[in-house]
Amino acid sequence: MLALVDGIKGKGSKLGVSLPQDLTNEEAFLFKRLLDGPLKGAKVKMHGRTALPAPASDPMRIKDIDDARAIVVVASDTEMDVPIVNLRIKKAVSKRGAKLIVVYPEGVDLDRHPGTVHIRHKAGGAAAEVRKLASHELLKNPGGPVAILFGDGHGSEDINDLASACGDLAEKVGGKELALYRGTNERGALAAGVAGWDSLDGVEALLSWGPPPTAGIPSSVKFLAAWDHLPRPEWDGAAVVLPATTFAEQQGSYTNLEGRVQFLRPPIALKQPLRESWEVLQDLGVALGVGIKYVGISAIQREMALTPPDPEPAPTPVLIGPARP
Known part of the structure; x- marks a missing residue:
């Protein structure tokens, strides 16, 4: 964890983050706190998402x-x-x-x-x-x-x-x-403000959570950290590799196409030393100086439910011209 912190802290726009399309709402909530704090300015690209912005009104069911x-x-x-x-x-x-x-x-x-x-x-x-x-x-x-x-x-x-x-x-x-959003939890990530569409070209440090970026790892990357449940050739040169949970081991919630929240109950029990993603994000936040401390995922869900909406939210990005994944 310390090696990861040293590699990504204080990088600003020189840091790139590739997010998985199936991150949970709880993981998105914690990651947003990191983006608003020590990782502010980082370029974020969500793997496999569409170019569709968040809906302006309630969609059909x-x-x-x-x-x-x-x-x-x-x-x-x-x-x-x-x-x-x-x-x-x-x-x-x-x-x-x-x-x-x-x-x-x-x-x-x-x-x-x-x-x-x-x-x-x-x-x-x-x-x-x-x-x-x-x-x-x-x-x-x-x-x-x-x-x-x-x-x-x-x-x-x-x-x-x-x-x-x-x-x-x-x-x-x-x-x-x-x-028709393709990403498993694209609606949830959009609502949390983390479904980035940034180009990762030119970043010097890259945290790749889940599969590697669709366009590949930029040649400009000097520090590579991988957080994945599969070994891949792309991680051979990574400075840090963190084991991640699979879909079958995750708990939390997703937001479906129509905006309804659906809760996950993992069919496979997590085995030590593997840890849940929200726990890893919490530890990363603490190491980066963010006061994040939850005793369980239900505590995160309670805070998410109590958090008031942003009175002046950032405008939804407008994608001009053909979209490129």
Whole structure:
């Protein structure tokens, strides 16, 4: 732990942090305290997240897909991105007769249904196609609720233009929207203010929590610390390697696509000397001079529930142009 502290303390913007997409809300809460304190200024990139910003209003519920009479899926291969939503869509179409429109450049699992209307387009053209849909025959008189589900096209779309187009379509056809976040707890990380989208290029110290950065470890890195449950070739040159828990050993909570908090109960008991991630973050905070002391994860959850919202929160980052993961 001391070697880790020496390598990351006081680095400011020269420190990069790669976060896992499945960090819990409790881990995000503690990590935010470090970002607001001794790690202030660090560049943060969440592994596997979309370019989608936090929702400006309450999204539609996942279960409402079942009752939709028309479903529009935009810029997402739902089978790979959001498998649970993919099953809901197929159930609504095959069992309940919903009409389905897919706007995506390539073939997808949903094409198996013979009634699927698939509008293919060149990369970056999703928003333009969505703006034509208000006059589509299937949406003129859908006969009930319309669900508009959209992703980020895995970096190929201008997300601001696409979100605006989907919002306009929802207003014109009386539909509801649901943004399709890929990250396991992307909604929770966004709410906590830690779902970073910073470039890690140029950082001199890197703390990689979970898998290595999608773009690889920057050549500028002089100090590398890895916190992972798997040995990987990328960690061969790491100055510090910390063992991490697996998903099956974690307790805490996630926030799902619609913003509902779901609690985890680990099926596998943690074995010493392995420690829970919140305990490691707490020790790191203490070593960095932050007064963090909790006797259990329930104490963290109580403080999270009592913490008032920021009266002047930082504005949601606006991503201009095509997103690059």
